[in-house]
Amino acid sequence: MPKKSSSNKKNVPSPLKDQTLESIAQLIKDKKASKVIVLTGAGISTKAGIPDFRTKGTGLYDNLQKFELPYPEAIFDIEFFEEKPEPFYTLAQEIYPGKYYPTKTHYFIRLLHEKGLLVRNFTQNIDTLERLTGLDEEMIVEAHGSFATASCIDCHKAADNEDVRGCVKLAKVARCQECDGLIKPDITFFGEGLPTRFFDRLDDFDDAELLIVIGTSLKVQPFASLIDSVADHVPRLLINKELAGASNSSKSGFDFKWKHKRRDVAHLDDCDSGIEKMAELLGWKDELHEMFVKGNEKLKAQWAVEELLQENQQEGKEEEEEKGDKEVDALAEELEKRLKVPSSSDQQEKEKDQTKESLKKNHKMK
Numbered sequence: 535m536p537k538k539s540s541s542n543k544k545n546v547p548s549p550l551k552d553q554t555l556e557s558i559a560q561l562i563k564d565k566k567a568s569k570v571i572v573l574t575g576a577g578i579s580t581k582a583g584i585p586d587f588r589t590k591g592t593g594l595y596d597n598l599q600k601f602e603l604p605y606p607e608a609i610f611d612i613e614f615f616e617e618k619p620e621p622f623y624t625l626a627q628e629i630y631p632g633k634y635y636p637t638k639t640h641y642f643i644r645l646l647h648e649k650g651l652l653v654r655n656f657t658q659n660i661d662t663l664e665r666l667t668g669l670d671e672e673m674i675v676e677a678h679g680s681f682a683t684a685s686c687i688d689c690h691k692a693a694d695n696e697d698v699r700g701c702v703k704l705a706k707v708a709r710c711q712e713c714d715g716l717i718k719p720d721i722t723f724f725g726e727g728l729p730t731r732f733f734d735r736l737d738d739f740d741d742a743e744l745l746i747v748i749g750t751s752l753k754v755q756p757f758a759s760l761i762d763s764v765a766d767h768v769p770r771l772l773i774n775k776e777l778a779g780a781s782n783s784s785k786s787g788f789d790f791k792w793k794h795k796r797r798d799v800a801h802l803d804d805c806d807s808g809i810e811k812m813a814e815l816l817g818w819k820d821e822l823h824e825m826f827v828k829g830n831e832k833l834k835a836q837w838a839v840e841e842l843l844q845e846n847q848q849e850g851k852e853e854e855e856e857k858g859d860k861e862v863d864a865l866a867e868e869l870e871k872r873l874k875v876p877s878s879s880d881q882q883e884k885e886k887d888q889t890k891e892s893l894k895k896n897h898k899m900k
C-alpha cells in the first residue's frame with residue numbers, strides 16, 4: 535500500500551491562490567513547483583486510438599464475445615488466463631505496441647522532464663506510450679506492468695520479446711521453451727502483486743511540490759491512493775473529463791471544495807485540450823507541438839523500417855527453405871541412383887518418398 539504523507543509539514547500553507555490552471559502554471563513559472571509527479575491513466579491514451587475492450591459495439595468487444603468471458607475484466611484475471619489464455623492474446627493482438635502513437639499529453643510529460651521538473655510518471659497504462667515519446671524509462675513507473683517484457687507464468691523465465699511479438703501478431707498463445715508454461719506479457723493481472731518498482735519508488739512523493747493527475751477515474755487501488763502520498767500542502771491538479779477521487783475529507787481523496795486545504799484543482803476537460811491549455815500558459819505550446827510532430831514522425835519511420843526488415847527476414851527464411859528443399863531433393867536422387875532403386879512399383883515409389891521426407895525432416899532440424 536502507498537504510504538501516507540509525512541505529517542511533519544502539516545502547518546505549511548498551500549501556495550495556491552485559486553482553483554485555476556493559471557494558478558498552477560504560475561507556480562511552475564515562479565519555480566515554486568519544480569518537483570512534479572504525474573499520475574496517468576487510460577484517459578490519456580484514448581486519443582491515441584487504443585480501443586476500450588469494455589465498450590459494447592466496438593470491434594474489439596465483439597471480437598471477444600466469442601470467448602464467452604464471464605465479465606470483461608476476466609481477460610486480466612490470472613486464474614482465467616491459466617484456463618483460457620486465448621481471449622487475452624486476441625486483445626493483445628489489438629493493443630500490442632507498434633501501431634499507436636503517443637498523444638500530446640504523453641509528450642508533455644517528456645517535456646516536463648526536459649525542463650528538469652519531472653520527478654516521476656506513475657502510469658496505470660500498459661500500452662508503453664510513455665516510453666515511445668523517448669522519455670527515459672527510469673522516469674516511468676508502470677504500476678500495472680506493460681507489454682515491454684514477458685515471462686513464463688510457471689518457471690518465471692523471461693521470454694524472448696521477438697518470439698512473443700510473433701505470437702501476438704497471429705493471436706497465437708506463446709509457450710515457454712523451458713517448461714511449456716504459458717507466456718504472459720509482464721502486465722499485472724487481477725490476483726497478482728504490483729511490480730516491486732512501484733513500491734521502491736514511493737519515496738518520490740516525499741519531496742514532490744506538485745502532483746498532476748491526468749486521465750484516470752482513480753478507481754483502482756492501490757494506485758488511486760497515491761494522491762494521498764504527497765505532503766498535505768502540496769497542490770494537486772486533476773485533468774480529466776469528469777471529477778474523480780473527490781472525497782472532501784481531510785484524510786484521503788481530493789478536496790475540491792477547499793473545506794480543509796486550499797490545494798486541489800479540477801480541470802474538467804479532454805486530456806489533450808487541458809494539457810494544451812497548460813502548455814500555452816507555460817509558454818511551451820510551440821515546443822510541445824514540435825516535439826509531438828517530430829517524435830511521431832520518427833516513430834513512423836522507425837516502424838516502417840522494422841516492418842521492412844521483418845518482411846525481408848521472412849522472405850529470406852522462405853528462400854532458404856526452398857533452397858534447402860532443392861538440396862534435399864538432389865541428395866535423395868543421388869542416393870536413389872547409388873542404391874539403384876528401380877522406380878517401377880508403387881511400393882517402391884512410396885519408399886522413395888519416405889526417404890526424401892525423412893531427409894527433409896533431418897535437414898530442417900539442424
Ligand SMILES: [Zn+2]
Nearest residue numbers: 686689710713
Ligand atoms: Zn517456463
